[in-house]
Amino acid sequence: MNEIPTITLANGVAMPALGLGTSPMGDRQAEETVSAALRAGYRLIDTAENYRNETGVGRGLRASGVDRDEVFVTTKLNARWHGEAEAQQAWANSAERLGLGRIDLLLIHWPNPQRDRYVDAWRGLLRLLEDGKVRAVGVSNFKTTHLDRLLEETGAAPHVNQIELDPTHSRPEQRAYHAANGIVTESWSPIGAGGDLLRDPTIVEVARRRSKTPAQIVLRWHVQLGLIPIPKTSRPERLDENKDVFGFELGQGDMDELTVLDRGDEGVVDADRFGH
Numbered sequence: 001m002n003e004i005p006t007i008t009l010a011n012g013v014a015m016p017a018l019g020l021g022t023s024p025m026g027d028r029q030a031e032e033t034v035s036a037a038l039r040a041g042y043r044l045i046d047t048a049e050n051y052r053n054e055t056g057v058g059r060g061l062r063a064s065g066v067d068r069d070e071v072f073v074t075t076k077l078n079a080r081w082h083g084e085a086e087a088q089q090a091w092a093n094s095a096e097r098l099g100l101g102r103i104d105l106l107l108i109h110w111p112n113p114q115r116d117r118y119v120d121a122w123r124g125l126l127r128l129l130e131d132g133k134v135r136a137v138g139v140s141n142f143k144t145t146h147l148d149r150l151l152e153e154t155g156a157a158p159h160v161n162q163i164e165l166d167p168t169h170s171r172p173e174q175r176a177y178h179a180a181n182g183i184v185t186e187s188w189s190p191i192g193a194g195g196d197l198l199r200d201p202t203i204v205e206v207a208r209r210r211s212k213t214p215a216q217i218v219l220r221w222h223v224q225l226g227l228i229p230i231p232k233t234s235r236p237e238r239l240d241e242n243k244d245v246f247g248f249e250l251g252q253g254d255m256d257e258l259t260v261l262d263r264g265d266e267g268v269v270d271a272d273r274f275g276h
């Protein structure tokens with residue numbers, strides 16, 4: 001079984017370069033899929049308080065027989081925990097549901113700027129890091145304006161920002177900001193969330209040329225850009241397909257063909273308006 005390589009975060013922690021998304025899955029499906037994914041070689045699992053499946057994720061981890069220390073578990077906290085003390089409670093709740101004494105990566109799920117408490121939540125995450133309750137800390141759906149405030153007010157950059165990203169929304173300015181500040185970009189809905197992306201004629205043609213599936217071409221594109229994609233599948237037969245993207249390379253011409261599919265931020269969920 002080919003191992004999934006890792007990417008080193010700014011604090012030296014190794015994070016798998018591709019993982020399994022678990023939304024939308026209920027506890028039972030998460031348990032079965034996480035267990036199957038870990039047995040298939042996945043080492044990064046993405047969940048959230050909001051997915052209501054952390055209990056199933058934890059059960060799947062234990063059922064897999066894979067050593068807990070080999071697995072990298074990410075979860076995320078909701079807006080109600082935006083505060084330094086509140087974030088400690090959110091951690092305790094997630095840790096209990098997951099059945100873990102330590103969480104590998106905790107993210108602020110959405111900035112919810114209208115509440116204006118995300119900097120306080122960030123201070124809470126930094127305290128959890130200091131206390132060894134998490135191995136890395138980050139955010140999700142933060143625009144550069146939100147990141148600016150974290151940096152200005154705390155001096156600490158998130159290790160990771162998990163954002164909506166696929167070849168049609170490739171977010172070049174956001175990625176450049178992350179790169180300049182040592183933030184690793186993680187891609188949600190990396191293969192287009194079950195929409196038309198995998199039927200795009202350019203992607204289908206590159207897949208034909210390379211004798212790969214469209215999903216593999218898109219996931220390889222993320223990996224070659226240094227992004228961490230977390231494709232979700234509940235179908236066991238797709239687990240191998242989605243992770244087997246480390247044994248081939250796209251040429252510069254292929255990469256360029258995918259790059260021109262970018263349509264800017266049109267259709268990207270606006271984190272100044274949406275959040276939970």
Ligand SMILES: NC(=O)c1ccc[n+]([C@@H]2O[C@H](COP(=O)([O-])OP(=O)(O)OC[C@H]3O[C@@H](n4cnc5c(N)ncnc54)[C@H](OP(=O)(O)O)[C@@H]3O)[C@@H](O)[C@H]2O)c1
Binds near residue numbers: 187190
């Ligand atoms: N931070 C955030 O705000 C946020 C927001 C959304 C999502 N996320 C995270 O990101 C993860 C992934 O995003 P997503 O689930 O929205 O979208 P996605 O991973 O891009 O796409 C999932 C869809 O693609 C299908 N699929 C999976 N593998 C396939 C393959 N090889 N060929 C064809 N179709 C395939 C899945 O169906 P089957 O299951 O039937 O295979 C499902 O319908 C989520 O699960 C969640 O963990 C985070």
